[in-house]
Amino acid sequence: MELKTTVYQKENNTKIGKLLKNSLNDIFTSRFLAKQLAIRDIKSQYRQSFLGIIWAFITPLTTALVWIILSKTGTVTLTDTGIPYPVYVFSGTLLWSILTESINAPMVNTNAARGMLSKINFPKEALILSGVYKLISNSLVKIALLLFFLLLYGVGFHFSIFLFPFAFLGIIFIGTTIGLFISPLGMLYNDIGKIVNLGLGFLMYATPVIYVIPKDGFLKTAMEINPLTPLILITRNLMTGQSLDYLMYYFIVSIGCIPIFLLGLVFYRISIPIIVERMSA
Amino acid sequence: MQENEVLIKVEGLSKKFCKDLKTSLWYGVKDLYNSVLRRDSSDSLRKNEFWAVKDISFELRRGECLGLIGHNGAGKSTLLKMLNGLINPDQGKVTIKGRVGALIELGAGFNPILTGRENIYNNGAVLGFSKSEIDSKVEDIIDFAEVREFIDMPVQNYSSGMKVRLGFAIAAQMEPDVLIIDEVLAVGDLAFRMKCYTHLMKVMSKNVAIILVSHSVVDIMRLCSVVATLEKGKSIFQGNVEKGVSIYNNLANKESKDSSIISAKILSDDEENDFYTGDDINFQVDINSEFYIEKARILFHLEYSNIRLSSISSKYSEFNFDIKPGLNSFNFQIKNTPLLVGGYLGRFELYGESLKDYIASANFVSFNIVGPKVDYSGFGICHTIKLEHEFTFI
Structure with a gap:
């Protein structure tokens, strides 16, 4: 039997195509590890908590509640959203929280695996994949809640809802892609994570999460440029059965994300040894 | 499968580290930038950097066991990390053939609030086992670790010994071609340690190449066929275990305060001062005094690993003498040296007549006992001293 030969050296002139192939191969072979890590984290997350599942959606729920009160009491006047406002704002904040968690996931998971990274050689892509598994599992609870609201407020179900799962995976995919690029730097400096979360906090108001795109003005331009706008808008409208505006932009963003995602994988793969060297636990 | 093919080839391996955290992180950003743009960063040291590992080369064949010894900070762990592919070298190249197994961190991936059984799956997955492999090995693991009674209890309630045993038991299921071991034998109680040795011996007999890092001279002598002694990132000796261990023993107090009054040397044909157990060892002590010292005393101290x-x-x-002004030379002989393999230090001191009359100390003189071979497996004689002894029937 021919033994596999491994070479480690500084001159890393491996072609990008080769790196990508190795990366995709590692994702494929590390399915069991990824699943195991995801199960481990989900189990321990619930075993050590009374409220368990509630923590998954408490933040978006409270944000939504604040806005419902603000709008009900007339403190802020919002344009008509086409569906009952509570459904609009709940779906917005829940989808937004899925997106922000997806963006943070690669960094959070890689950071949590610090000890392992500096001691054991395992396919690092498993961390990304297990992050996706965990996101899906956490989001299912949120989506169930959302479906409940749809019924409660009499929005009902439309055929377009069958496309919703794809749009939902799209959110996780795009979020993870962004996460792949910020995690290496975020591993070096804590600041990165804080800046990202601060930025996302602002960005939410330039995305149709809480209110619809205004008729004119600066915010309209900003929201129409924001690539996250079609992402949230289309996903929500598939669920509520509203008209699918910005469909073209949606496809550009999602398809354009594929090469960027692959590039992100290569970037992640190159950067891990450099990060491990700087954080030796 | 060739009997003695080279499995690990290390050529001129070097790695630099940075002393300052802030600078280190910033260099990290720069390195990241350079490697993403596929540019080569310079080989030279940047500000605040030093060579943690410098210019290490060796080859290891099937069935061989290389011991890496050296004091803390000598670069052993850094070297292992490069061999294991955790960090990239700054210079040089590592070529490894076959499956690599690493016993560096036992129980990686354990989550304290999950049970032992669940954690076997976690750690197993991290080590690269498939689900079916773990399924078939889980009972062996529990037995080897001797934790059957507690296997469904959260790992956070395990004693540290139990945790380590479980970790080792899982790792022991690996069937690598190259095994890298870092200081893990030092844990656990004696009985479990013997079990680990037996296991490693079994592994070695399967023609695996092993690299072992340990501070324990006993472990090294018991398992290794060759050693590399590291100091400050450099390999100062490679080869024969006995000699390598001797050099390591004597590394600690190399700096000798030279005194112009008293100096000592070993009289030997061999420049390296290598001897065998049972040899006579001759020292020459020269005392160059400006004064007349009545009823002087010479003290000889023998040290082994700072003991x-x-x-x-x-x-x-009752060797009585006075020191006259000028040169006085003496010979000191250790007869039929009862010392076993290792590195030893001798030091002479000059005193006057009474207890408090300390005058001067000579330089350290080091010598090595390089043979005959000792046996740490319980079938011969080992450690430091060969006692005169006799077994008889009563």
């Missing part, structure tokens, strides 16, 4: 084994005063054998 003083013996001190002998010239008064003991």
